[in-house]
Amino acid sequence: MTATTETTGFGRVARRFDLSVVRDYGVVVAFIALFVTLSISSDVFLTQDNMKNLAFQTAPVGIIAVGGTLVFIAGGFDLSVGAISAFAGITAANAFNQTGLGLWGSMIAGALVGFAFGLGNGLLVTLGRVNPFIATLATSIIISGFGQVWTKGNLVSVSEEEFTTLGLGTLWGINYPVFVWFGFALVCGFLLSRTAFGRYVYAAGGNAEAARLSGVRVNAVRAATFCISGLAAGIAGAILVSEVGTAQWNANTGIEFDAITAIVLGGTSLLGGEGAIWRAVLGAFFLQMISNGFNLLGTAPEWQYVIKGLILAGAVSLDAWARRRRV
Amino acid sequence: MTAHIEARGVSKRFGGVQALREVDLSIERGSIHGLVGENGAGKSTLGKILAGVHRPDDGELVVDGRAVTYRSPRDALADGITIIAQEPTLVPYRSVQENVFLGVERGLVLDERRAGRRFASLVDASGIDLSGRRLAQSLPVADQQKVEILRALARDAKVVVMDEPTSALTTDEAERLFDLIRRLRDRGVTIIYVSHFLSEVLSLADTVTVLRDGRIVRTSPAAEETPERLVAGMLGRDLDLAFPDKQPVPADAPVVLSVSGLSREPSVHDVSFEVRAGEIVGLAGLIGSGRSEVARLIFGADRAGAGAVEVDGKRLRARSPRAAIRRGVVMLPEDRKREGLLMLRSVVDNITLPHLGDVSNAGVLSRRAERRRAAELVTRVDVRTRSNSAPVNTLSGGNQQKVLFAKWLFRRPRVFIADEPTRGVDVGAKRAIYELIQDLAAEGIAVLLISSEHEEVLGLAHRVLVMRAGRIVAELAEREMSEDAVLHAAFGTTAERVA
Numbered sequence: 001m002t003a004t005t006e007t008t009g010f011g012r013v014a015r016r017f018d019l020s021v022v023r024d025y026g027v028v029v030a031f032i033a034l035f036v037t038l039s040i041s042s043d044v045f046l047t048q049d050n051m052k053n054l055a056f057q058t059a060p061v062g063i064i065a066v067g068g069t070l071v072f073i074a075g076g077f078d079l080s081v082g083a084i085s086a087f088a089g090i091t092a093a094n095a096f097n098q099t100g101l102g103l104w105g106s107m108i109a110g111a112l113v114g115f116a117f118g119l120g121n122g123l124l125v126t127l128g129r130v131n132p133f134i135a136t137l138a139t140s141i142i143i144s145g146f147g148q149v150w151t152k153g154n155l156v157s158v159s160e161e162e163f164t165t166l167g168l169g170t171l172w173g174i175n176y177p178v179f180v181w182f183g184f185a186l187v188c189g190f191l192l193s194r195t196a197f198g199r200y201v202y203a204a205g206g207n208a209e210a211a212r213l214s215g216v217r218v219n220a221v222r223a224a225t226f227c228i229s230g231l232a233a234g235i236a237g238a239i240l241v242s243e244v245g246t247a248q249w250n251a252n253t254g255i256e257f258d259a260i261t262a263i264v265l266g267g268t269s270l271l272g273g274e275g276a277i278w279r280a281v282l283g284a285f286f287l288q289m290i291s292n293g294f295n296l297l298g299t300a301p302e303w304q305y306v307i308k309g310l311i312l313a314g315a316v317s318l319d320a321w322a323r324r325r326r327v
Numbered sequence: 328m329t330a331h332i333e334a335r336g337v338s339k340r341f342g343g344v345q346a347l348r349e350v351d352l353s354i355e356r357g358s359i360h361g362l363v364g365e366n367g368a369g370k371s372t373l374g375k376i377l378a379g380v381h382r383p384d385d386g387e388l389v390v391d392g393r394a395v396t397y398r399s400p401r402d403a404l405a406d407g408i409t410i411i412a413q414e415p416t417l418v419p420y421r422s423v424q425e426n427v428f429l430g431v432e433r434g435l436v437l438d439e440r441r442a443g444r445r446f447a448s449l450v451d452a453s454g455i456d457l458s459g460r461r462l463a464q465s466l467p468v469a470d471q472q473k474v475e476i477l478r479a480l481a482r483d484a485k486v487v488v489m490d491e492p493t494s495a496l497t498t499d500e501a502e503r504l505f506d507l508i509r510r511l512r513d514r515g516v517t518i519i520y521v522s523h524f525l526s527e528v529l530s531l532a533d534t535v536t537v538l539r540d541g542r543i544v545r546t547s548p549a550a551e552e553t554p555e556r557l558v559a560g561m562l563g564r565d566l567d568l569a570f571p572d573k574q575p576v577p578a579d580a581p582v583v584l585s586v587s588g589l590s591r592e593p594s595v596h597d598v599s600f601e602v603r604a605g606e607i608v609g610l611a612g613l614i615g616s617g618r619s620e621v622a623r624l625i626f627g628a629d630r631a632g633a634g635a636v637e638v639d640g641k642r643l644r645a646r647s648p649r650a651a652i653r654r655g656v657v658m659l660p661e662d663r664k665r666e667g668l669l670m671l672r673s674v675v676d677n678i679t680l681p682h683l684g685d686v687s688n689a690g691v692l693s694r695r696a697e698r699r700r701a702a703e704l705v706t707r708v709d710v711r712t713r714s715n716s717a718p719v720n721t722l723s724g725g726n727q728q729k730v731l732f733a734k735w736l737f738r739r740p741r742v743f744i745a746d747e748p749t750r751g752v753d754v755g756a757k758r759a760i761y762e763l764i765q766d767l768a769a770e771g772i773a774v775l776l777i778s779s780e781h782e783e784v785l786g787l788a789h790r791v792l793v794m795r796a797g798r799i800v801a802e803l804a805e806r807e808m809s810e811d812a813v814l815h816a817a818f819g820t821t822a823e824r825v826a
Contacts, residue, residue, distance in 0.1 A: 195690045196683035203680055206669040213628055213658065213666050214681040214734070215649040273671060 026318060027267050027279060031286050038289065042296040052174055054285070054292050059177035060085070060236040060252075062284035064259040065266075066185045067232025069280040070192065070225040072263055075205035075272030077132040078226065080121060080140035081233035082256035086249055087147045088114045088237030093156040093247040096163055107166055110238035111231060117143060118230015122223030140256075147249030156247040167243030177239045181281075184235065188228065189277035201225060205272025261308065262287050265315050331356035331517045332377055332408070332486060336386035339372055339541075341751070346372040348541045349386065354534075359508060359518040361532035361549065363525060365561050365781070365814070369541040371490050374521045378410035378488040379403030407485030411475045411492060417463040424459035427477045449480055454510055469500035476507065487511065488519040493527060505531050523613055525554040525818060537561055554820050562810050570786030571762050573607075573805075574769050580604040582640075583773035584656075584742045586625060589634030594620040596797045598634070602742070602773040607764065609788030610777045611813050617797040618777045619661045622744045625775075626658040627651040638741055652681055655741030659731050659748055661777075663724075667731050670720040674712055675701040677719055677730050682737045704733035708763060725756025732763055743767050746777045761787060781813045793817055 038045040064081045071078045092110030095101045101109055117139065124135040169176045192198035200221045203211035212218050236255070241247045266283025268275025287308065294304045330353040339347040347369045354360045354377075362370040375381045377388065379397030387394050390406050397403045400410060417426045424446045446459045455473045463474060472492055479487050489508075493501040508518055508531060522528050528535060529549050537544040537560040544560045584602040589595060594617045602608045610618045623629045625636050627645025636643045638654050645651040648658070660666035668677055678701045679686055686697040701715055710729045712722055719727055728748060735743065745764060749757045764787055768774050778784050784791055785808050793801040793816035801816035814820075 194692055196687050196692060197690060199676065199680065199683055199692070202672065202676075203669055206671055207665075209666050210660075210668055211680070213626075213648050213660055215647075215652040216680065217647075217649060273669070 024267060026315070027265060027282050027286065031282055031289075034286065034289055034293070038293045038296070042293070044296050045293070048173075050292070050296075052178075054288055055178045055181075056175040057292075058284050058288040059175070059181040060240050061255060061258045061262060061287070062181045062281060063177075063184050063232050063236045063239070064229075064255065065262040065280040065284045066181075066188050066277055067229040068259050068263050069266075069268050069275055069277055070188060070201055071132075071229045072268050072270065073192070073205045073272060073275045074201045074222050074225040075208060076125060076222055076225060077270075078121065078136050078229045079133065079256055080117065080136040080143060081229060081236075081259060082252050082254065083140040083143040083147070084114050084117045084230055084233035085237030085240060085255060086247070086251045086253075087117070087143050088234040089241030089247040089251060090147050090151055090156055090249065092238045092241050093158050093163075094150075096158055096160075097156070103162055103165055106163075107238040107242065110241070111234035114234015114237060115227055115231040118227040118233070119223065121230060122226035125226065126219035126223050144249055151247070151249055153249065158241075158245045158247075164242055164245055167239055167241075177243075180235065180239065184232065185277055185281050192277055197221070197224070202273055205274075207273070258287065259284075261312050264312060264319075267315075267319070269319065270316070329356055330354065330389075331391065332519075333389040334373070334377065334383075334386065335389060337373075337376060337383040337388070338385040339369075339376060339381060339383055341372075346541050347376070347383075350538075350541070350543055352536060352543060352546065354517060354519060356517055357512060357515045358533040359512050359520055359531055361528035361535040362519065362521045362538065363523065363528055363535060363557055363561065364538035365523075365779075368538040368561065370521045370523075370538050372541075373538065374488045374490050374519055375410065377403075377486070377519060378408055380410060404482055404484075407483055408488070409479040409482055409484040409486070410488040410490065411472070411479060412490055417471055417474055419462070419464035421463060422459060423457060423461050423463060423466070423474050423477075426463050426474055427459070427481050429478070431482055445481070446477075449477055452514075453477065453480055453507065455507060467500075469504065472504060473507070476511075480511075484516065486517045486519065488521070490521045491523070492520075493522065493524060501527070523818070525557050525820070529554065529557075554818070558811070558814050558818065558820060562814060571758075571765050573787070573789065574605070574765065576603055576606045576768075576789055580606065580771075583638065584625070584775070585637040585640075586621075587635050587637075589621065589624055589631055589636065591620065591624055591629060591632045594797050595624060595631075598794075598797075598799055600792055600799065600802075602775055604771045604773055605768050606790065607768045607774040607776055607788045609784035609791040610775060610794065611781055611784045611791055612794035612817050614779060616794040616817065618794050619746050620797075621794070622658055622661075622746050622775065622777055625651070625742075626656060626744060628658070628660075655738075656744070657735040657740045657742070658744040659728075659735065659746060661746040661750070663727055663731055663750075668719050668727060671718050673716045673718055674705065674710065674722070674730055675715050678704055678734045678737060681734065685738070700737065701733070704736055707736065708733045709759060723756070725752040725759070728752055728756070728760060729763075732760070736767075739770070740767075740772055742773045742775070744775045744777070747779065748776070749778070749780070749783060781810050785810060785813070795819055 044050050068078055068081065088110035091113045092106045095106035095109045096103065121136055121139055124130050124139065125132045166176055171179065192201060200216050203216050204218045204221045208218050237252065240252060262283035263280050264270060265286055266279030268279050290308055291304060294301045332354045334350050334352045337347055337350045350373060362373060364370045372381065376383050379400045379402050382397065395406065418429065424442060427446060428442055443459065450457065455477060457470060457473055463471065466474065492504060512518055520528060520532055529552055532549045534546060535549045535552050536546040537557055539561055580603040582601045583604045587599045589598040598621050600608065610621065612618050624631045627648045627650055636645065638656060643651065643654050643656065664670060675698055679697050683692065686693050686700060698715065705715055708729045710726050710733060712726060719730055722730065748760050748764065752760065764774060764776065776784060776788055789805055791803040791808050791813060792799050793813055795817055803812055
């Protein structure tokens with residue numbers, strides 16, 4: 001080996017290192033930068049009330065993003081979470097109005113319906129061998145349709161105040177949904193990083209064939225991630241219906257895209273095999289902070305979506321660049 | 328006659344493997360030039376370098392007396408050089424005609440009528456009988472190959488490199504392809520024909536070059552060669568690797584793995600054999616002869632159409648690798664990056680993946696136990712890594728392969744199947760892997776060893792089974808084992824004719 005080849009070798013390593021750090025921790029840097037900027041430019045931003053409000057507003061998307069992260073890492077994709085959350089809301093509202101399940105029973109019924117739909121997605125993708133994008137697009141349409149059939153297209157209202165306990169109740173001044181979100185994130189984070197199941201999730205998305213040849217039941221693992229994602233959508237749906245007291249088949253439209261944006265901004269790869277729960281939490285916060293910032297500063301709120309879209313495109317492009325360097 | 332293409336001192340390395348070493352070759356214009364050699368001798372690599380698919384590390388290419396550097400097949404195409412790969416690469420849902428002109432359409436707006444006339448004149452000139460309207464997808468492989476040839480002609484190819492073009496063809500189809508190749512030659516096209524079907528090369532080629540270990544053994548007129556002479560040329564190497572001494576299998580060693588009537592159409596037919604405890608059985612044969620397919624059937628990676636596998640006298644119905652692993656049957660896959668490793672995960676994660684139940688409590692991993700067991704195994708198989716938590720893509724090929732050995736030694740297996748265990752591994756690591764395989768056998772594990780390097784099989788195995796076209800065609804006991812015997816069985820030439 002000559003000295004020159006060694007130097008270029010190191011140079012290449014150094015460049016690769018830089019880019020992968022940007023990719024791995026870019027969301028942290030961006031999060032801090034935005035946080036500091038907003039703290040300086042707005043008097044309201046760093047107040048306790050605004051922080052609580054920010055967390056409260058993020059919770060439903062955050063929960064869905066946490067569940068979706070598992071699906072992403074296992075190499076899947078879930079577009080049906082918006083429809084599932086709306087259907088879960090209808091379930092919870094109807095259960096509360098028409099059965100003796102009571103407040104928490106109704107909420108849990110909504111969440112479990114989400115889980116069941118997730119299982120359907122999982123079976124369709126694994127045993128049915130349908131591409132996850134198409135499979136969940138199809139189930140999303142079907143689930144919305146069922147919601148419409150069940151409600152005959154009408155609004156389902158819950159008049160009793162008690163129904164809003166989950167959505168609007170507080171502990172130590174913080175809304176319940178925030179606790180649910182963080183609790184769910186902790187459980188999923190534990191599953192992913194500390195259990196055999198979590199290891200299988202990474203393996204299934206990182207190299208499905210190698211995982212299968214190592215004895216991993218790849219299909220079962222993938223299906224399980226869809227169940228968890230469905231459950232997350234169910235929980236989010238229960239929370240959302242409990243916030244407003246009304247359910248509708250087409251409520252929560254677009255929440256699936258917010259969740260996907262949050263996951264990707266956080267740095268979890270669309271290609272599977274890589275990612276983490278904390279990334280989804282941070283990504284969801286980051287996304288909500290942009291809206292919050294626009295509101296507080298009152299500057300050209302109509303530009304919000306443009307900015308969010310550009311940031312998303314930039315993040316994915318950065319990811320692709322870093323990957324190409326590495327291979 | 329003048330040289331159309333020349334290679335001068337061309338060398339090429341892939342990772343730890345020297346594929347070509349200072350190759351000098353001159354190919355005459357308007358001739359059919361055959362390249363033959365064993366698996367891994369460098370014949371395909373040479374073909375691909377001539378067509379600009381690979382760039383030589385050293386040496387130069389001279390085309391029409393002019394030194395050239397090709398960065399891509401497109402560059403080579405500008406000089407009229409094109410390659411037809413083993414597997415046709417057509418756009419399945421488009422018509423034959425569209426495929427033929429893909430990338431060389433003339434003008435901005437597609438003129439179907441003019442394209443049709445061009446297609447008709449190509450078909451006339453080449454004598455290929457094919458409708459331009461059919462979908463590429465609907466064609467048999469032989470016809471897809473014709474489309475590839477039309478494509479080459481549409482690009483005014485002066486040189487066509489063909490890499491194993493007949494491997495997917497029936498005898499009839501191959502004959503028609505040969506007629507076409509001869510017609511092309513008669514029109515002045517230079518053909519470089521890479522194949523391991525020796526009789527085919529001899530009947531077709533004007534000149535034949537024999538390669539061995541990345542070097543040219545000789546180039547001579549095809550009329551002076553016979554299949555036996557070619558095999559002798561492909562052989563006859565000094566063993567450049569010392570193999571560890573073989574440990575004899577105890578006479579009373581029980582049969583551990585028993586395979587009978589194993590079949591899966593179209594690649595495996597009625598394969599039966601046994602492996603005893605402590606025995607290393609080599610499975611030899613050409614690439615595509617069905618060796619890896621047999622291994623995958625035993626391991627449950629693919630489902631067998633018929634046949635039975637027994638381990639320790641008990642039937643193993645492996646619907647999945649998971650079932651096989653439970654019974655102590657493990658496999659080191661042929662392609663470690665695609666089938667073996669999670670490239671972005673750590674050495675530890677890769678080793679423990681199949682055994683997480685052993686290092687966890689109620690599904691919760693014990694990181695300490697995991698790291699400790701992995702560290703023991705890393706030491707045992709001697710993986711050289713700066714850290715056990717480093718992703719495996721930072722390791723060399725040999726060390727990656729050792730990680731796979733470590734993975735399957737976590738729990739002592741009963742049957743160890745190693746498919747190409749030293750592919751893409753440097754010489755030093757090869758020796759270490761040989762010793763590992765022998766250690767496994769010495770512990771009483773039944774080993775099935777698949778390798779395209781015949782010397783490896785001969786150097787390690789107690790017994791060799793040779794496969795050809797999905798069947799076991801020869802079983803060689805230790806005293807009958809020689810490269811000559813393996814090659815003759817693998818190629819289907821008879822040893823009698825050598826004398």
